[in-house]
């Protein structure tokens with residue numbers, strides 16, 4: 424796991440966008456894994472800028488979203504399908520037919536989850552997965568206790584996550600209790616994972632998943648077992664890390680710096 428501590432969100436956005444641009448130039452039909460939440464927004468802003476100002480081309484790219492609420496009607500502004508469209512895919516030239524989200528409205532949700540797994544596999548797997556992290560260490564919507572080998576499935580949200588996400592809804596009563604999310608095993612299959620965390624309220628989760636034990640109680644800790652995981656954080660999110668100075672030194676002195 425490579426931990427990179429950066430001064431702010433703009434630098435984080437640029438570095439993650441560099442990795443995505445490098446991937447797309449080498450593999451124009453790359454498969455991107457997209458996350459919602461505020462953490463990846465600087466990356467989407469930077470990619471949109473590069474598309475408009477520098478011609479970064481997404482026309483052959485594919486994208487799979489991580490998760491979705493169960494039961495929000497199609498087109499609901501807070502459904503993750505809509506959020507991903509609004510925050511990213513409508514701002515670049517990716518073909519909407521190539522953008523996939525788990526179906527939180529399917530009558531047969533387990534079958535829809537299996538179909539999502541199949542679709543990712545048929546597309547050749549995710550090349551680069553963007554992630555945020557919840558204050559309880561969840562990635563996607565894999566709440567504490569999630570099996571480290573889990574696949575796309577239905578999960579029940581913890582109250583803290585519903586509270587954290589209530590800011591996007593009229594009231595906490597409108598936040599669904601159930602979600603469909605790629606599993607930890609699904610996320611671990613991505614060839615490169617970039618997790619972004621910013622702000623002091625993420626400091627404990629960052630400490631737990633970077634330096635704590637690999638354990639289902641902190642889902643993101645499974646990334647310690649990933650062969651190519653990059654963690655991009657600001658100073659506030661890094662404030663509880665024991666080895667922060669070492670991570671800084673490692674990044675600053677990285678020989679032959681080629682990217683993430």
Ligand SMILES: N[C@@H]1[C@@H](O)[C@H](O)[C@@H](COP(=O)(O)O)O[C@@H]1O
Nearest residue numbers: 459460461462555556557563564
């Ligand atoms: N399912 C999403 C996660 O994918 C995201 O990482 C998390 C943190 O969001 P934020 O980046 O806004 O803190 O929120 C939601 O729960």
